[in-house]
Structure formats: structure tokens, C-alpha cells
Amino acid sequence: MAKAPVLTPQAEDFPRWYQDLINKAELADNGPVRGTMVIRPYGYGLWERMQQEMDARIKAAGALNAYFPLFIPQSYLTREAEHVEGFAPELAVVTHGGGKELEEPVVVRPTSETIINDYFSKWVQSYRDLPLLINQWANVVRWEMRPRVFLRTTEFLWQEGHTAHATYEDARDYAAHIHRNVYADFMENVLAIDVVLGRKTPRERFAGAVNTLTLEGMMGDGKALQMGTSHELGTNFSKAFNTTYLSKEGRQELAWQTSWGSSTRMVGGLIMSHGDDAGLRVPPRLAPVQAVVLAIKGDDAVLAKVREIGERLTAAGVRVQVDDRTDTPFGRRAVDWELKGVPVRIEVGPRDLEAGTAMLARRIAGGKEPVRIESLAELLPKVLEEDQALLLKQSRDRREARTSDVSTVTEAAEAANAGGWARIPWATLGQEGEAVLAEQAVSVRCLIAEDGSVPESDDEPGAVAVVGRAY
Amino acid sequence: MAKAPVLTPQAEDFPRWYQDLINKAELADNGPVRGTMVIRPYGYGLWERMQQEMDARIKAAGALNAYFPLFIPQSYLTREAEHVEGFAPELAVVTHGGGKELEEPVVVRPTSETIINDYFSKWVQSYRDLPLLINQWANVVRWEMRPRVFLRTTEFLWQEGHTAHATYEDARDYAAHIHRNVYADFMENVLAIDVVLGRKTPRERFAGAVNTLTLEGMMGDGKALQMGTSHELGTNFSKAFNTTYLSKEGRQELAWQTSWGSSTRMVGGLIMSHGDDAGLRVPPRLAPVQAVVLAIKGDDAVLAKVREIGERLTAAGVRVQVDDRTDTPFGRRAVDWELKGVPVRIEVGPRDLEAGTAMLARRIAGGKEPVRIESLAELLPKVLEEDQALLLKQSRDRREARTSDVSTVTEAAEAANAGGWARIPWATLGQEGEAVLAEQAVSVRCLIAEDGSVPESDDEPGAVAVVGRAY
Known part of the structure; x- marks a missing residue:
């Protein structure tokens, strides 16, 4: 009798497979308030790695992190006409605070263009203050009618960049720079997801933008996921908030602006790009755990050896976890690591020790073979880079074929x-x-x-x- | 005529000095909704460094990061009697979402014990699942009647740890471990703030805790600031949420719990511990910028030299910023770096170049003297460690004297x-x-x-x- 599959097969029901994987790999749970989610430690570990890699690229693009309030006066949203029209249906509204009804209700930020412009208009006085390049890591809320974990959630985590520039050209170039050198670079080189870089049609544009640049990835079922966007806002918000500066020539000029965002939705994209019927496959450059070293049995020599291998690989710059929980059956642990998509498993039992080898199981390229324990530290970085390239190739091949x-x-x-x-x-x-x-x-x-x-x-x-x- | 002071002197009006410093050093602004704050890039940079140092210690204590929803059903809070009594007056309540009135209003988390226990009760089944050690970096909201930036704000950023253990002893020891090895270690060795470690009286305890451990710092005006707390929750929340586990002996037992938090309030503590009439003084181990290299004039040789020094110090492991904004008067820039409390300024002008020296100005120990440029890379790490120790000593001396x-x-x-x-x-x-x-x-x-x-x-x-x- 064949074993029952751990997950609903993709070919049978892709959305069900997605939900199964999220549950079984312990990535997230649904929250008690409709559309919210609990990001569990393994899922959050993926997001933390995304944040690290993105944050380094954002800082390299010259933007500084800051933090603006969660609560925005309702009146702010109405100042930019298209913006309020786009977001009004999705707002969460706080009407009571500190036991009293508020004089003016406040909205929970769906995005921060309005509140940030309120401060840009104070901080920007002269051309010397430009460009002003700000990024924020935060939670935002957009009431979701058809929620799906990581993809459309009432609350999600994201980064939102907001910048002000002296000229149209400078703003346009910066939006393009983020699009290419932050987002595409991260998605292709870390997430190993092939993305098409393009321009949104007026119908699909961000509410309040004059141009929206997007990165579209093809998921395992051939559907598209918008992985991130970078907007030219023109002078729409600077007009609404009077964000002006004194030019070198002594004239008051409107600032030209951009905003750009990417979110925990990327975790959903990761799952649907690289996952298979056995679970997730995490690209090595992203993986919080690149290699897990498993003790097959709890004997002392085996436990000592897995710890030693763990230390040696850590010293070689590999992100390693040692799994010595030998009170849980080995098979169950192996399936669990497969579900979680850890790129490489190194399995060590008493017989391996005698032979001086370990079994190397590759989650991405597939296959399992004995390798000499001494060669692991040299071998692993190569294996991981091979697997990284393979995932990107598979993603690209799928997009081209379909x-x-x-x-x-x-x-x-x-x-x-x-x-x-x-x-x-x-x-x-x-x-x-x-x-x-x-x-x-x-x-x-x-x-x-x-x-x-x-x-x-x-x-x-x-x-x-x-x-x-x-x- | 004496120059007007940049800040209201501490001795004249300490609260005014505090507010002046926050404005002039560009740490934060008040938000548009009463009691909220905008954390500006320099202030946020301090918080980012606090997060990095704390996060490493939290991970070393075995806790994993996760993320729970911002919105909590109102009914959850009422399950633990003391907890709801403590927090009810401070809640922000969302009554409308997606254009409709909600069937059950949701509260914006003031802290996450209740929602986290809802999940702990699902995740914890057996003694094998314990201890469960979770931490979350998040924003929380407590409606503030008398707000003050960083110290009491309606929204603030923090980390909150939540753990479940098999026994009373294990929970008690873990709360104490966080108190001593995460919080006290960070505050003394990074923030350079002397803290008294003690136990809260029943009157001052966290709402729902059986014991609250605290760290109290003495500020520049002799008042106390609670810098962080670690709570033993006993079985109060596990009873309310039925968080039980099957013991080795096959019995259903209640889990014993802890929670612990520290927040952006620490930025306020930093300012009030180390600030003086010239501005902030940032302890070197925390400082996002440990040394700033200033070009006094914009001539090519000077600019080349400050950049070269910047690179050399970066290579020596110092966090450096090069200030070559020579279109702004040197004096104004020097005052600004003093306000921001950067530990060391290295000032280079044409005459210094001839002599092969630079002026080294120390913000913490005070004084300014020429040093040979070649010796900087060796000298600076020592100077920074001296200054770190001096700040802690001053903090300790004040507490003892007062x-x-x-x-x-x-x-x-x-x-x-x-x-x-x-x-x-x-x-x-x-x-x-x-x-x-x-x-x-x-x-x-x-x-x-x-x-x-x-x-x-x-x-x-x-x-x-x-x-x-x-x-």
C-alpha cells in the first residue's frame, strides 16, 4: 500500500496544496480576526532573512529607515482624490480610544503616503534637503474580503519607501533604480524567482501614482503574483500636502516623489514558485537553515559526530542546524525537514560513522548519496550555489514554457x-x-x-x- | 555677548531640555494623532542598533521570533480578570472595517498575552513541546492621557517575549535569565546605563502577573525610569486559555508562563541618562555612527583625506560617517554632531594636512587635541571603549550619590x-x-x-x- 501523501498534490488542487503546506511546514496560522495571520517561527525566519537582504539593498540605495504612526487622521486620506477612492473601501477605523469616542476617527494605515507627506512638507525646505530618501518596515491594514494567508491578509508586514526629489527625472530614475537594483536583484538573486519587469497599465496603477513599475512572477500553477511595485507619484501628493522647496534659483517648487513596497506576500510567492508535492524548497541564499545535520540514532558517537559536523560547517560559513532530537523517529524528522524545504540534509548513523561517510540528501536537485565527512565543508558551499541556480532556472523555464x-x-x-x-x-x-x-x-x-x-x-x-x- | 545655548539648560527646565534635544537632534516629532510619534532616521537608527543587540541576546536565550496579529477580539481580553482591568482604560477600539460596522469590535493590541495564549493552547500538546520560547518585535497601542515622546506614547515599538514551561521552577528561572542576561546585560554593557534589578511590589505588578522583575535606571534629574520588565505569569493565562500539556507521567498539566518586554522608551532613557546641555551622548557600543570625519573646507586634498580616513577606520571595524558637506558652515555641522552625540569627531582642514594630524574631539570624555592621522585606526577603538566605560561610571556614580x-x-x-x-x-x-x-x-x-x-x-x-x- 502506497503511503498517503503528506500534502494534497499540486495537480489535484493547487490552492489546497498551498494551504496544506503552510499548515504542515508550520509557516503560519489564520488569526482570530478574519483575514489576519499568525506568522510562526519558521515562516517568520524566512521573512527575517528577506528583511535582512532587502534592508541591505535599500540602505545601499541611500534610503534611511524611520517610523511613522500607525494611526492616520481620517481627513488626511481625503486630500489626494484618487488615493482615497482606492483605499476607502479597505480601511479599518478606530472610533474609540481610552474609553471615549474620538472627536475625529482615525484610520489604521493602509499605506503611509499621506502621513509621510505631512512630515516631508515640514522637513523639506531647500533644494539642499533633497533627495529625501526614507524607508519604513511596518504593519499595514487593508480589510480583505477574500483573504488568503501571505497573499491577501487584512494585516501584513512590509517595507514602504517614500522619497522626495527636486526634479521629475531624478524621481523617475530613483523609482527605476529601486525596481531594478533593489527588487529585481533581490528576487532573482536571493529568492531565485524569475520576474518580468514592466509598467502597469493606467487601470492597474497604484491609487495616486502617475506610473507604477511592477515585478511579476509566475507561480507553479501558471498564475501571476505581483511581487513588488515602485511608483512615480509625480507631484500628486506634494500638491495635496504642499511639499515644496526653495530651488537654487530662489523659486518655490513642488517636490517630485516616489513610493515603493514589498511585503510578506513574497513568502507566498516563494512557496508557490518553488514548492512541490513534498513541501517547500527554500533557495539556499535565503534559507535561515541551509543544511540540517541529523542524528539517525541517539548513540553517543553519532551525537558527537553530528555536533562536530555542525560546528565545522558553521565555521565554513554555512547556516546549519543540528537535529539531535532522537526521541522523535528519524523518518518523521526527515519528512519534516523536507516539508520545510531545507536545501540539504546530512544524515549520520552508526554505519555511516564506520565508513567515515554521511548521507547527503539534496532537497532541490534531488537525490541522496554517501559523501566523505571530511569533504563536507568544501562540498556544501558548491552544492548550495548549484541548487540556487537550479531553482532560478526552473522558475525561468516555467515562465518561458507557459x-x-x-x-x-x-x-x-x-x-x-x-x-x-x-x-x-x-x-x-x-x-x-x-x-x-x-x-x-x-x-x-x-x-x-x-x-x-x-x-x-x-x-x-x-x-x-x-x-x-x-x- | 555669550552665544545663546542650543538647548534649554537641564538645570533650568529638564523636561524642556529633553524636548529641545529631541527636536534639535532630529530624533522624533509628535504625530498628528495625539500621543503618537514619528521616529526620524537618526532616532530610528538608535532603535535599530538596540534591536540588533537585543535580538542577538534574545536568540542566545533560545527564543525564536514570530508575529501575531495587531487586532485582538475584544472578548479575549476579558478572559483574564486582572489583565482586562489593567488594560481596558487604555484600549483603542476598531468598530468599522471594510466600510461596515464589525459584529464584534476588535482592539488594537496593548500587549499580546491573550492572543498568543490562544495559539499556545493549540501548539502545546505534550511535554516535548516545552519550553516554548517566542519573541515578537511589534508596535502596540495604549491610549495615553499625558503623552511624552519615547517615554509614554499612544503607539510604541517594542519586543515582547512569551514563553510556556512545564514547571514553575523552569518559568521562574527563565524570567530571571531574561532579566539578568538579556536586559541587564544589554543596558549595562551596551546602553551604559546603571540599572537596579529588583522585584515589583504587588501594587506595581503587571496586570495578570504573579511576579514582575524590573530594571530601574536613574535619569539625569534623579527620577526613575522603568527600563524593562520580565514577568512570571504563573498559570493565570494558561488557566484562562486552557494551555495544558500531557506530562511524561501521562497527566494533563497547566503550562507555567512568562512574558517580558522592552520598548522605544529605552531611547528616552538613553537621552535622559547621558544627555547634557550640548545634546545627546551616545555610548560607542550602541552608536550607529561612532566617529564622524569632518572636512573643514572643501579643498580637494582635504576631501580626499577625509574619505581615506573614513575607509581606514571602517576597515578597523569602526562605524564611521564622512561629513564632506562643505557647503554648510563647519561650525554648524560640528554643533549638529555634538547635538546628535556622536562619540568622536575627527576634523581635518588644510593646516592639519600639512602637519599630518587631525583634531580629535571627544564628545563623552570631552577635550580636543591633534593626533597623528596614521595613529587613528589604532587609537580609536581604545578611545571608544574608554568612553563606553566612562558613561557607565557616570551613570553609576549619579545613582550612588543621589x-x-x-x-x-x-x-x-x-x-x-x-x-x-x-x-x-x-x-x-x-x-x-x-x-x-x-x-x-x-x-x-x-x-x-x-x-x-x-x-x-x-x-x-x-x-x-x-x-x-x-x-
């Missing part, structure tokens, strides 16, 4: 509904075709230029729309 | 009102004396044992009460 070039709106919808993406000339599709697709829950994920770069305007000649269903 | 032993309640109140602390036998003071002091806004900061250690019970013979006014 994207087709089409020339009609009907074909585009068919491709999307068959679990893939379509490329269609934007001149053929247009905003009307986009509206037709929307009726079938198919959307333009982004526009790309003819040469694959990011279009510089909404109507760049030769631009191609990438179309698909999305999370 | 603490007096008294034998009556009247004397205790006098000592507190004169700007210091009193030590009085707890047997003399007692809960009645404590109530009398409370009428004058004087409180028992903690009880300490005769030998200076932390008392093991509320009525330990020979215990001494440390009494003072507090923030």
Missing part, C-alpha cells in the same frame, strides 16, 4: 485560462480589450517594451502586454 | 522630592507607607534583597524598597 504569443483578445483569455501567460501587442489589446479580459478575471500584468525593457510611457510604440490570471 | 538610606516614610518622600532615590526597609514602609507615598506621586520602584540581589518573594525578610519619583 507564455505564448497571441494576436487576439480571445487567444489571450484562452492562454490565461489554460494556466499560463500570453503576450499580445498593446496596440491590439488596448484599454477596451483589457476591460473585456477583466470580465473573465484576466488582467494585464504589465507592459513591456519591444526589446523586453520597461516602457517609458503608457503608449510607447511596439509595447507588449503580458496577460494572465493573478493572485 | 540615593540615600532613610528610616521613615516622610524622609523617603523628601529624598524623592529633592530629586533622588531613597532606600527604606520594606518592613518599615509596607503597603500602607507605599499608599501614602503614592499620594505624592512617589512610588516604590522595586524591592531588593539585603545583599542587593532580587528578592524571591513579596515578603522576603530584610528586603529594602527603592523609592523615587518616576517617568
Whole structure:
């Protein structure tokens, strides 16, 4: 009799597989208030590593971290017309504080453009104060009607960057810099997720932006996930909040602004990009635990050896965990590490010791073979880099294999509904075709230029729309 | 004519000095919703360094980070009677979400014991699951009637640890371990703040705890600041949430719990411990910028030299910032770095270059003298460690000089009102004396044992009460 699978197979029911994996790998639980989530230690460990890698890139881009309040006066949101229209339906409103009804209700931030501009307008006086480059790691709240853990949650964790610049060009270039050198670099080189970099159509733009740059990843079921966005805000918010500066020439000028965000949704993207029927597969450069050293049995020589291997690998710069919980059956522990997607398992039992070897099980490339214990410290960094590259290749191959070039709106919808993406000339599709697709829950994920770069305007000649269903 | 002081002098008006410093050193602003704050990049940089140092100690204590929701169903808080009584007056309540009135209002977490226990009760099944050691970095909200930036704010940032143990002894020892090896170690060795470790009286205990351990620091004006607390919760919350486990002997047992927290209030403590009339003084081990290298003038040789010094000191492990903003007058920049409390300034002008020297200005020990540029990389780490030790010594000396032993309640109140602390036998003071002091806004900061250690019970013979006014 075949063993019952640990997870619902992907091919049977992808959303169910996703939820199973999150439960069994102990990544998260649903919170008691609808749409909220509890991020468990292993899931939070993934997010912490994302934060570290992102934070280093954000700082390298010159932005400094700061913290703005959770509570925003309701009136602030109404100052930018499109912004309030976009966010009003999703707001959580605090009406009582300290046992009393508040004179003005406050909203829990859905994003911080408004409150941050209130301070930018005080801090920015002269051209010398620009560019002002701020980032914030915070929780935000957007009331979700159809919540799904990590992907759409009422509360989520994210970073939001907010900047002010002296000129349109400087703001535009900075938004593009974040898009390419922070987000794409992180997603491709750490998350090992292939992303298409493009420009949102006016319909899909952030509420209050004049241009939204996006990174779209293809998940295991062929649907798209918006992994992060970088917006040019033009002078929309600086007008609303009077964020002006005195130029070198002595004139009062409006500041040009950007904002950009990425969130715990990336954890969902990680799962749906790299997971398989045995569980998660974590790219080595991200993995909080890159290698686990398992004692098969609790005898003293084995326990001493796994600890020694752990120390040697740590010294070689590998993030290691030693699993010496031999009161839990070995098989159960092995399945658990597989579920959690730790890239490499090193298994040591009494017979291995005699032979001077350990079993090396590779979660990403697959396979299991004996290797000499002395060679592990040299071998592992190479194995991990191989596996990192393999994950990115698999992600890229999938996107290429499941994207087709089409020339009609009907074909585009068919491709999307068959679990893939379509490329269609934007001149053929247009905003009307986009509206037709929307009726079938198919959307333009982004526009790309003819040469694959990011279009510089909404109507760049030769631009191609990438179309698909999305999370 | 003497220059106007940058800050209101401490001796003239300490609270005003505190507020001036926070504004002028660009640490924080008041938020638009009463009692909230905007933490500006330099202030947030201090908090980030606190987080790094604390997080390493928390992880060394075996706790793992996780994240629980901001929103807690109102009914959860009522399950533990003392807890709800303590927090009900401070709650912010969300009544509307997604455009509708909610069926059950939700509260914004004032602390997370209740929601975390809801999950502990699911996760903890067997003795094998214990101890369960969790920490969370998060924002919390407690509606503040008399807000003061960093010290009492409606929203603040903190870490809150929550643990479950199989036995009373294990929980008690863990709360003490956090108190001593995480909090006291960090405060003394990084913040350079002398803290008295003691036990809270029943009156001052956390709502829902059976024992609260505290760390009390003496501020520049002789008042006390509670810098952090570690609580034994007994089985109060495990009873309320049915957090039980199957023991080795096969019995269902209640888990024993702890919780412990420290917050952005520590930034306020840092300012009030080490600040002087020229601004903040940041202990070198904490400082995001330990040394700033200033170009006095914008000539090419000077600029090249300050950058070279910056690189050399960075290579020597010093956290350095190069200040080459020579379009701002040198004097203004020097005052600004003094305000921000950067431990060491290295000032380089054309004349220094000729002599092969730079001026070394020490913010903490004071003084300014020329030093050979080649010796800087060797000299600086020593200077920084000296300054670190000096700050702790000054903090300790102040506490000792301004603490007096008294034998009556009247004397205790006098000592507190004169700007210091009193030590009085707890047997003399007692809960009645404590109530009398409370009428004058004087409180028992903690009880300490005769030998200076932390008392093991509320009525330990020979215990001494440390009494003072507090923030």
C-alpha cells in the first residue's frame, strides 16, 4: 500500500496544496480576526532573512529607515482624490480610544503616503534637503474580503519607501533604480524567482501614482503574483500636502516623489514558485537553515559526530542546524525537514560513522548519496550555489514554457485560462480589450517594451502586454 | 555677548531640555494623532542598533521570533480578570472595517498575552513541546492621557517575549535569565546605563502577573525610569486559555508562563541618562555612527583625506560617517554632531594636512587635541571603549550619590522630592507607607534583597524598597 501523501498534490488542487503546506511546514496560522495571520517561527525566519537582504539593498540605495504612526487622521486620506477612492473601501477605523469616542476617527494605515507627506512638507525646505530618501518596515491594514494567508491578509508586514526629489527625472530614475537594483536583484538573486519587469497599465496603477513599475512572477500553477511595485507619484501628493522647496534659483517648487513596497506576500510567492508535492524548497541564499545535520540514532558517537559536523560547517560559513532530537523517529524528522524545504540534509548513523561517510540528501536537485565527512565543508558551499541556480532556472523555464504569443483578445483569455501567460501587442489589446479580459478575471500584468525593457510611457510604440490570471 | 545655548539648560527646565534635544537632534516629532510619534532616521537608527543587540541576546536565550496579529477580539481580553482591568482604560477600539460596522469590535493590541495564549493552547500538546520560547518585535497601542515622546506614547515599538514551561521552577528561572542576561546585560554593557534589578511590589505588578522583575535606571534629574520588565505569569493565562500539556507521567498539566518586554522608551532613557546641555551622548557600543570625519573646507586634498580616513577606520571595524558637506558652515555641522552625540569627531582642514594630524574631539570624555592621522585606526577603538566605560561610571556614580538610606516614610518622600532615590526597609514602609507615598506621586520602584540581589518573594525578610519619583 502506497503511503498517503503528506500534502494534497499540486495537480489535484493547487490552492489546497498551498494551504496544506503552510499548515504542515508550520509557516503560519489564520488569526482570530478574519483575514489576519499568525506568522510562526519558521515562516517568520524566512521573512527575517528577506528583511535582512532587502534592508541591505535599500540602505545601499541611500534610503534611511524611520517610523511613522500607525494611526492616520481620517481627513488626511481625503486630500489626494484618487488615493482615497482606492483605499476607502479597505480601511479599518478606530472610533474609540481610552474609553471615549474620538472627536475625529482615525484610520489604521493602509499605506503611509499621506502621513509621510505631512512630515516631508515640514522637513523639506531647500533644494539642499533633497533627495529625501526614507524607508519604513511596518504593519499595514487593508480589510480583505477574500483573504488568503501571505497573499491577501487584512494585516501584513512590509517595507514602504517614500522619497522626495527636486526634479521629475531624478524621481523617475530613483523609482527605476529601486525596481531594478533593489527588487529585481533581490528576487532573482536571493529568492531565485524569475520576474518580468514592466509598467502597469493606467487601470492597474497604484491609487495616486502617475506610473507604477511592477515585478511579476509566475507561480507553479501558471498564475501571476505581483511581487513588488515602485511608483512615480509625480507631484500628486506634494500638491495635496504642499511639499515644496526653495530651488537654487530662489523659486518655490513642488517636490517630485516616489513610493515603493514589498511585503510578506513574497513568502507566498516563494512557496508557490518553488514548492512541490513534498513541501517547500527554500533557495539556499535565503534559507535561515541551509543544511540540517541529523542524528539517525541517539548513540553517543553519532551525537558527537553530528555536533562536530555542525560546528565545522558553521565555521565554513554555512547556516546549519543540528537535529539531535532522537526521541522523535528519524523518518518523521526527515519528512519534516523536507516539508520545510531545507536545501540539504546530512544524515549520520552508526554505519555511516564506520565508513567515515554521511548521507547527503539534496532537497532541490534531488537525490541522496554517501559523501566523505571530511569533504563536507568544501562540498556544501558548491552544492548550495548549484541548487540556487537550479531553482532560478526552473522558475525561468516555467515562465518561458507557459507564455505564448497571441494576436487576439480571445487567444489571450484562452492562454490565461489554460494556466499560463500570453503576450499580445498593446496596440491590439488596448484599454477596451483589457476591460473585456477583466470580465473573465484576466488582467494585464504589465507592459513591456519591444526589446523586453520597461516602457517609458503608457503608449510607447511596439509595447507588449503580458496577460494572465493573478493572485 | 555669550552665544545663546542650543538647548534649554537641564538645570533650568529638564523636561524642556529633553524636548529641545529631541527636536534639535532630529530624533522624533509628535504625530498628528495625539500621543503618537514619528521616529526620524537618526532616532530610528538608535532603535535599530538596540534591536540588533537585543535580538542577538534574545536568540542566545533560545527564543525564536514570530508575529501575531495587531487586532485582538475584544472578548479575549476579558478572559483574564486582572489583565482586562489593567488594560481596558487604555484600549483603542476598531468598530468599522471594510466600510461596515464589525459584529464584534476588535482592539488594537496593548500587549499580546491573550492572543498568543490562544495559539499556545493549540501548539502545546505534550511535554516535548516545552519550553516554548517566542519573541515578537511589534508596535502596540495604549491610549495615553499625558503623552511624552519615547517615554509614554499612544503607539510604541517594542519586543515582547512569551514563553510556556512545564514547571514553575523552569518559568521562574527563565524570567530571571531574561532579566539578568538579556536586559541587564544589554543596558549595562551596551546602553551604559546603571540599572537596579529588583522585584515589583504587588501594587506595581503587571496586570495578570504573579511576579514582575524590573530594571530601574536613574535619569539625569534623579527620577526613575522603568527600563524593562520580565514577568512570571504563573498559570493565570494558561488557566484562562486552557494551555495544558500531557506530562511524561501521562497527566494533563497547566503550562507555567512568562512574558517580558522592552520598548522605544529605552531611547528616552538613553537621552535622559547621558544627555547634557550640548545634546545627546551616545555610548560607542550602541552608536550607529561612532566617529564622524569632518572636512573643514572643501579643498580637494582635504576631501580626499577625509574619505581615506573614513575607509581606514571602517576597515578597523569602526562605524564611521564622512561629513564632506562643505557647503554648510563647519561650525554648524560640528554643533549638529555634538547635538546628535556622536562619540568622536575627527576634523581635518588644510593646516592639519600639512602637519599630518587631525583634531580629535571627544564628545563623552570631552577635550580636543591633534593626533597623528596614521595613529587613528589604532587609537580609536581604545578611545571608544574608554568612553563606553566612562558613561557607565557616570551613570553609576549619579545613582550612588543621589540615593540615600532613610528610616521613615516622610524622609523617603523628601529624598524623592529633592530629586533622588531613597532606600527604606520594606518592613518599615509596607503597603500602607507605599499608599501614602503614592499620594505624592512617589512610588516604590522595586524591592531588593539585603545583599542587593532580587528578592524571591513579596515578603522576603530584610528586603529594602527603592523609592523615587518616576517617568
